[in-house]
Every structure is written in C-alpha cells, then in structure tokens.
Amino acid sequence: xxxxxxxxxxxxxxxxxxxxxxxxxxxxxxxxxxxxxxxxxxxxxxxxxxxxxxxxxxxxxxxxxxxxxxxxxxxxxxxxxxxxxxxxxxxxxxxxxxxxxxxxxxxxxxxxxxxxxxxxxxxxxxxxxxxxxxxxxxxxxxxxxxxxxxxxxxxxxxxxxxxxxxxxxxxxxxxxxxxxxxxxxxxxxxxxxxxxxxxxxxxxxxxxxxxxxxxxxxxxxxxxxxxxxxxxxxxxxxxxxxxxxxxxxxxxxxxxxxxxxxxxxxxxxxxxxxxxxxxxxxxxxxxxxxxx
Numbered sequence: 232x233x234x235x236x237x238x239x240x241x242x243x244x245x246x247x248x249x250x251x252x253x254x255x256x257x258x259x260x261x262x263x264x265x266x267x268x269x270x271x272x273x274x275x276x277x278x279x280x281x282x283x284x285x286x287x288x289x290x291x292x293x294x295x296x297x298x299x300x301x302x303x304x305x306x307x308x309x310x311x312x313x314x315x316x317x318x319x320x321x322x323x324x325x326x327x328x329x330x331x332x333x334x335x336x337x338x339x340x341x342x343x344x345x346x347x348x349x350x351x352x353x354x355x356x357x358x359x360x361x362x363x364x365x366x367x368x369x370x371x372x373x374x375x376x377x378x379x380x381x382x383x384x385x386x387x388x389x390x391x392x393x394x395x396x397x398x399x400x401x402x403x404x405x406x407x408x409x410x411x412x413x414x415x416x417x418x419x420x421x422x423x424x425x426x427x428x429x430x431x432x433x434x435x436x437x438x439x440x441x442x443x444x445x446x447x448x449x450x451x452x453x454x455x456x457x458x459x460x461x462x463x464x465x466x467x468x469x470x471x472x473x474x475x476x477x478x479x480x481x482x483x484x485x486x487x488x489x490x491x492x493x494x495x496x497x498x499x500x501x502x503x504x505x506x507x508x509x510x511x512x513x514x515x516x517x518x519x520x521x522x523x
C-alpha cells in the first residue's frame with residue numbers, strides 16, 4: 232500500500248520510549264525531569280487532524296479541512312470530522328484510502344569522528360565517510376552540523392530534523408568546545424584578540440572563551456569555546472593571530488561531552504542528557520505552542 236511520509240515534531244521519539252520513574256531516578260535524572268518528560272509526551276500525544284495531515288506534507292491545513300469535510304479522511308476506519316484530534320503514532324489515519332505512515336523511532340547519538348573522514352553519509356570521491364562507522368544503527372541518521380575533513384572529535388547524529396534545526400539555529404548560540412594544538416606559543420595579546428573577536432568575512436566573530444592547557448618549545452595546546460558556526464572558524468581565527476592549527480578536536484557541544492569514546496566509535500545520548508538539551512534549547516516551549 233502506498234502512503235505519505237510524516238515529518239514529525241521533536242519529542243515524539245521520547246514519548247515512544249518514556250521510562251518508568253524508577254529508571255529515570257536510578258539514572259540520576261530525578262523526579263522533576265521525569266515530570267518534565269511526561270508533560271512533554273502528554274502535550275504532543277494528540278493533535279488536530281488537519282495539523283497532522285499538513286505536517287505529513289499531504290496538503291495545507293486549510294486544504295486538509297476540506298478533505299475532512301468531503302469525507303476523504305478516516306481515523307481507525309471511521310470518517311473524520313472537523314475538530315477531531317488523533318495520535319499519529321497510534322491511530323491509523325488515511326487520506327483517500329492511503330495510510331499516513333508512522334515515523335520511525337527518533338534516535339540520538341554521539342560519534343567520535345576520526346581525522347580523514349568526511350562529515351557526510353557517503354562521498355563521491357570514495358573517501359571514508361561517517362556511515363562507514365555506523366554498523367548497528369538501523370535508522371537512517373545524519374550528522375548535525377559538520378567537522379572539517381582534517382578535524383576530529385564530537386559529532387551528533389540523529390534522524391530528527393527538528394532537533395538538528397534547534398541545535399544549528401544561530402539564535403541558540405550553542406557553545407562548542409575544542410582542544411586545539413597550534414604552531415608556536417600564544418602570547419597574552421593573541422589570546423585577548425580571540426576573546427574579543429576576530430574579523431572574518433566582513434564581520435567580527437563573537438567573543439570566544441580561551442584557556443591555555445600546556446605548551447612545548449614549539450607548539451601550544453589550548454581550549455577554545457565558540458558560539459557560532461562559521462566555516463573553518465577556529466582555524467581561520469588562529470591563522471589571523473599567526474598560529475596555524477596543527478590538530479583540532481571537538482570535545483563538547485552544549486554541555487554534552489564526548490568522554491572517553493574511541494575514534495570511530497559512537498554511543499547513544501542518555502535520557503538525562505536528552506532532557507538537558509531539550510530544556511536548555513527551549514524546545515519544550517516550542518513544542519507546547521505547536522501542540523494544537
């Protein structure tokens with residue numbers, strides 16, 4: 232049977248896997264976060280039928296209302312009516328006899344990208360790509376953002392487009408932390424310039440957090456946190472102060488840490504980590520306004 236694909240809002244995947252409160256507390260998430268997750272799942276449980284049809288890309292909301300009035304929509308085998316609500320994960324919704332396909336479970340992973348790997352699922356030039364390391368993941372995930380071919384470290388992987396959009400949206404100013412090896416020894420005046428902002432592409436970068444880690448006779452290791460996503464931003468910033476990058480490793484994104492993950496390995500984002508992201512990105516607020 233042919234069907235329509237669904238483009239579901241963030242959070243429906245959480246609903247499918249909501250755990251008993253004892254499991255959340257055992258993981259250290261706490262009762263308040265459990266209540267928060269429950270409210271999120273309840274809010275997104277049912278939506279107006281015309282909204283569901285529109286989100287699936289079948290028609291606009293106004294057109295979907297016409298479909299309902301014309302008797303072209305059924306829910307669990309019964310004719311739909313204006314004002315009816317449904318759950319796209321549980322109810323069988325059909326338009327003109329075609330089933331609206333339920334979305335696959337939303338999944339979220341942290342991947343340690345090795346140097347010399349393309350941040351894409353495949354590469355026309357035959358170079359190693361992210362997908363080469365994802366054996367065991369059944370869902371069709373994609374990288375959230377990019378890391379340069381010569382850079383390494385933390386990448387988020389998901390099949391949730393709304394989550395990816397929230398992470399990447401410039402208004403969120405998501406902090407990303409890197410450990411960087413540079414040529415030469417940075418002087419205090421160089422660090423001050425990075426902390427103040429460097430002119431790139433006719434604009435000045437937002438102030439970066441910079442911390443010295445260690446130095447050798449010829450090189451330095453620093454930690455940098457930036458809040459933007461300009462192309463090759465850290466490399467270009469350090470070139471402007473005369474200290475080209477030798478090695479660049481992303482370690483954190485918005486408080487999420489890669490930890491001791493080996494290069495080429497991945498792990499699931501825990502329930503506690505996911506709840507932290509949702510709250511910090513105000514996805515709960517957006518979800519609440521999008522529930523009718």
